[in-house]
Amino acid sequence: MEFQPVRSRKQGPTLVEQVVQAFARAIEQQVLRPGMPVASVREFAREHGLSTFTVASAYNRLVAQGWLAARPGSGYRVLAPPRPPAARPSAWAPPRLNTDWLLSDIYADHSIPIKAGCGWLPGEWLNEEGLHLALRHMGRVPALRISGYGHPQGYAPLRESIVAALAQHGLQAGPEQVVLTQGVTHGLDMVIRSVLRPGDTVLVEQPCYANLLQLLRLAGMRVLAVPRGEEGLDLEALEAAVRDHRPRALFVNTVLQNPSGMSLSMANAFRLLQSAGRHGYWIIEDDISRELQPGLAPLLAALDGGERVIYLGGYSKIISPSVRVGYVVAHRDLARDIARTKMAVGLTSPEIMERVVHQVIREGRFRAHILRTRERLAQAHAQVMRHMDDSGLEIAARPQAGLFLWARLPGRGQGALAVAEAALRDGIWLAPGCYFDAGQADIPWMRFNVAYADQPALWRFMRGQTGSGAAQAAALS
Numbered sequence: 001m002e003f004q005p006v007r008s009r010k011q012g013p014t015l016v017e018q019v020v021q022a023f024a025r026a027i028e029q030q031v032l033r034p035g036m037p038v039a040s041v042r043e044f045a046r047e048h049g050l051s052t053f054t055v056a057s058a059y060n061r062l063v064a065q066g067w068l069a070a071r072p073g074s075g076y077r078v079l080a081p082p083r084p085p086a087a088r089p090s091a092w093a094p095p096r097l098n099t100d101w102l103l104s105d106i107y108a109d110h111s112i113p114i115k116a117g118c119g120w121l122p123g124e125w126l127n128e129e130g131l132h133l134a135l136r137h138m139g140r141v142p143a144l145r146i147s148g149y150g151h152p153q154g155y156a157p158l159r160e161s162i163v164a165a166l167a168q169h170g171l172q173a174g175p176e177q178v179v180l181t182q183g184v185t186h187g188l189d190m191v192i193r194s195v196l197r198p199g200d201t202v203l204v205e206q207p208c209y210a211n212l213l214q215l216l217r218l219a220g221m222r223v224l225a226v227p228r229g230e231e232g233l234d235l236e237a238l239e240a241a242v243r244d245h246r247p248r249a250l251f252v253n254t255v256l257q258n259p260s261g262m263s264l265s266m267a268n269a270f271r272l273l274q275s276a277g278r279h280g281y282w283i284i285e286d287d288i289s290r291e292l293q294p295g296l297a298p299l300l301a302a303l304d305g306g307e308r309v310i311y312l313g314g315y316s317k318i319i320s321p322s323v324r325v326g327y328v329v330a331h332r333d334l335a336r337d338i339a340r341t342k343m344a345v346g347l348t349s350p351e352i353m354e355r356v357v358h359q360v361i362r363e364g365r366f367r368a369h370i371l372r373t374r375e376r377l378a379q380a381h382a383q384v385m386r387h388m389d390d391s392g393l394e395i396a397a398r399p400q401a402g403l404f405l406w407a408r409l410p411g412r413g414q415g416a417l418a419v420a421e422a423a424l425r426d427g428i429w430l431a432p433g434c435y436f437d438a439g440q441a442d443i444p445w446m447r448f449n450v451a452y453a454d455q456p457a458l459w460r461f462m463r464g465q466t467g468s469g470a471a472q473a474a475a476l477s
Helices: 015-028 041-048 052-064 085-091 099-103 128-139 156-167 184-195 210-218 235-245 266-279 300-304 332-346 351-362 366-391 417-425 456-466 470-476
Strands: 068-071 075-078 178-181 201-206 222-227 249-253 282-286 309-314 326-329 404-408 445-449
Touching (some): 041 052, 052 068, 052 075, 128 351, 156 178, 156 309, 156 326, 178 184, 184 210, 184 326, 184 332, 201 210, 201 235, 235 266, 266 282, 282 300, 300 309, 326 332, 366 456
Parallel strands (some): 201 222, 201 249, 249 282, 282 309
Antiparallel strands (some): 068 075, 178 326, 309 326, 404 445
């Protein structure tokens, strides 16, 4: 099979998509026939100068689409074309955009070529070398060291590394205050179970992290939204909500918020802490994107001194989404309560993954990977904002860092769901604002992941929605 990757994202699809298209074309043209074996992931990656993560992602997509079969012990083999080529465009049916798809099926759906609404970095951006070194190190760890359940609060050396890293941001804590979890979302669940009760009133940001809204609904919370702007939360709206509803907790993304990309100003952060101190509610600080933020930014738990703030962080945004390791930092008594909740619900978190993360951090290239990722995201922000400006979109904030931009079509009174459904029929996944609205209202805003949004087909579609004209659309082709 002939294959020559085009490495410039401006000249075509991603490397994963190029591999998928090359295999599909070879199978359709019978260059590859049913039953034939294909090169292993490592062989194909070595032959074409690609990362194994890129090739593995492509092979997984080919399996999901019915082009290849994965057979234990014998690698990958070619299947018959899943359907006649002429029937493919009409045979494919886009998934239904709803919260069920967002929370579960989205992670297994490899059929959508342009994932402009997703929440993770591209596979080719990940720290492949660091992960390989960490996994090779794990292969040398005696089995007896990893044969048990591990400590209820998680792998001690990683907790010590977390404490040292947070101290650089001004948060002073001890390892006994850290509880490791299976990602930040799992940590949020443990905190909700430990400090709140069904029927409690809680405050969230508007817009808000979609999975948090689902967690709070499952837990039986009464959820109220406080608008968020470029400087932070609307303080007048916050005070009115606190005065009228006496909430038990406020959930907040401090920097590079999901979905808006906004960060709290220092003044806004201090006012939030003052409000929590006066009225006695918890602030639950989700800080998953801290490593993607260049320069200084407020960290509520550090400013608070551990009194009213419960802090959460993790590694899915900078190491890999599949490395499900996060952490909660709280005062000692509360940390013990969270660890007990964790043990009651699912026992210990996987120490093997915690050891992998610890090894990636201490291996020496992790800081360089963070800086490189920040640079790539800054470049992606500049490019995607140019597309948005050219297409006439309104951008809520221009952070020039992190994964997300929050934007809407100009002069559009109706919501974004119809736009997202139309985009999906063209193989483009957008994330409409209803995902991130506490009341699930069909608002006009959409979340864009800049690492996936520099795609000519996406902006041709968006220009069609804004009615910008064929001449502008042709400029992107």
